[in-house]
Amino acid sequence: MDRFNAMRVFTRIVELGGFAKAADSLQLPRASVTILIKQLEAHLGVQLLQRTTRQLSLTLDGAAYYPRCVRLLADLEETEAVFSAARHNPKGLLRMDMPSGIGRLIVIPALPDFTARYPLIELEIGLNDQPVDLIREGVDCVLRGGSSLDDSLVARPLVMLDQVTCASPEYLKRHGTPQCLADLEGHQMVEYFSSSSGKRFGLEFMVNEQIQLVDLPKQVAVNSADGYLAACEAGYGLVQTPYYHVARQLKEGRLIELLREVPPPAMPLTALYPPHRQLSRRVRVFVDWMVELCALPGNDFYRRDSGS
Numbered sequence: 300m301d302r303f304n305a306m307r308v309f310t311r312i313v314e315l316g317g318f319a320k321a322a323d324s325l326q327l328p329r330a331s332v333t334i335l336i337k338q339l340e341a342h343l344g345v346q347l348l349q350r351t352t353r354q355l356s357l358t359l360d361g362a363a364y365y366p367r368c369v370r371l372l373a374d375l376e377e378t379e380a381v382f383s384a385a386r387h388n389p390k391g392l393l394r395m396d397m398p399s400g401i402g403r404l405i406v407i408p409a410l411p412d413f414t415a416r417y418p419l420i421e422l423e424i425g426l427n428d429q430p431v432d433l434i435r436e437g438v439d440c441v442l443r444g445g446s447s448l449d450d451s452l453v454a455r456p457l458v459m460l461d462q463v464t465c466a467s468p469e470y471l472k473r474h475g476t477p478q479c480l481a482d483l484e485g486h487q488m489v490e491y492f493s494s495s496s497g498k499r500f501g502l503e504f505m506v507n508e509q510i511q512l513v514d515l516p517k518q519v520a521v522n523s524a525d526g527y528l529a530a531c532e533a534g535y536g537l538v539q540t541p542y543y544h545v546a547r548q549l550k551e552g553r554l555i556e557l558l559r560e561v562p563p564p565a566m567p568l569t570a571l572y573p574p575h576r577q578l579s580r581r582v583r584v585f586v587d588w589m590v591e592l593c594a595l596p597g598n599d600f601y602r603r604d605s606g607s
Contacts, residue, residue, distance in 0.1 A: 303375060305339040306368040308332050309347060313365050314437040317355055324437060376579060389580040390419030397442035399426040400524050400544045401568070406442070406589075413588050420581055428523050429494055440572040440582050442589070444541065455570040455586050458593040460541040462563035464502065465554040470534040477557060480504060483513060487536040490520035491527050502539055504561040511561075528554075539563045568593070 311321040312332070322329040340347055347361035357365065397406060402424060414420070425438070444460060477483050492499045501514040519535045521527050524544065531538040532553055548554040570586045572579075 302339070302342070303372070305335045305342075306372060308335045309339060310365060310368050310372065311437065312336070312348065312355070313357065313361075373579065388419055389417060389584055391581055392421045392423060393581040393585060394423045394425075394437060394439045395441065395585070396425040396427055396436075396438050398428050398444060398524060400541070401442055401444065402426045404543055405592075409592055413585070416588070417581075417584055420584075439579065440570060440585060442568065442570055444566045444568050446567055449571065451574075452571040453574055455590070457568045457570055457589055459565040460543065460568050462539055462566055463542050463545060463549075463559075464504075464537060464539050464557045464563060465531060465545055465549070466537045466557055467532050467534050468552065468555055470531075470536060471555060473534070476555070480506070480511070480513065480558070480561060483515060483537075486515055488515040488517050489527055489530040489536045489538050490517040491524075491538075492520050492522050494522040502537065503563050504558065505564055506561055510564055541566055 308321060308325065308327070311324055312318055315321050315324060318332050318336075319329055321327075322332040325332070336348065343360075343364070345360040345364075346358050347364060349356045349358055403426065407424070410422070414422070442457070474486055475482070477486060488502055490499055490501075499520070501512055504511045504513060515537065517536060519530045521530055524540070527538055528540065528545065528548070530536075532548065537557065545554055549556055570589055572582050572586070
């Protein structure tokens with residue numbers, strides 16, 4: 300039995316929550332995964348996993364063994380990278396997750412540069428506006444906008460994203476164009492809510508370096524960034540969103556920026572990854588590349604004044 304391979308299989312089963320998912324992820328026959336776990340349990344003399352037809356869970360021994368496996372495998376990967384060509388040309392699968400707008404408008408258009416530098420890295424990109432469980436879903440790194448982050452993860456700040464307040468021309472024809480916050484009386488907003496936490500978001504404005512909250516009536520609430528903008532373009536009220544997400548709509552006149560003198564607070568964009576992945580060469584080169592992408596001269600997708 301290859302113990303390191305068995306440990307990789309075990310950790311992937313725990314992360315993905317099943318034998319079949321782990322087998323598919325590692326591109327192994329399902330029978331081989333089952334055999335490796337049986338051999339590993341026999342070698343250790345303990346049961347690591349409780350298996351029923353409906354549920355998979357760690358035993359107490361399995362729960363104690365898992366974090367040790369994670370650390371050992373991370374150390375092994377880093378050690379091999381130091382003494383092999385992988386240090387300069389990392390390879391393997393990198394699983395990422397990011398908001399759909401950031402992926403579609405910022406990251407994916409720039410990815411040819413990354414894949415040209417690191418041709419042996421295979422990318423698996425999830426585009427998702429809701430948080431994911433990195434450990435359970437086997438994700439190596441996520442990009443997230445906002446300040447509410449998971450303290451159990453390593454956070455690498457990337458950039459501050461300018462935000463804008465917008466409405467559609469049709470909406471403004473019906474309700475008028477507000478020139479100051481006092482003019483918002485009688486207006487309505489599109490509400491954004493998180494389907495995972497249930498949190499609902501009103502409007503925020505920077506007034507004398509302080510955040511002022513404004514809660515307007517709403518007729519429509521949505522839980523995706525694309526749906527949020529679609530409802531705004533359909534005339535359902537004001538929205539606030541990062542500039543990059545509406546740059547094209549503003550340029551084409553499909554949306555109108557409002558109240559520039561009291562903009563929403565800037566939104567931090569952060570790369571997050573589990574502590575045991577900070578030794579992964581694949582994760583490190585991707586995060587370093589994102590830092591470089593955000594800092595490139597002229598690459599000011601995050602600045603409101605860059606294209607307006």
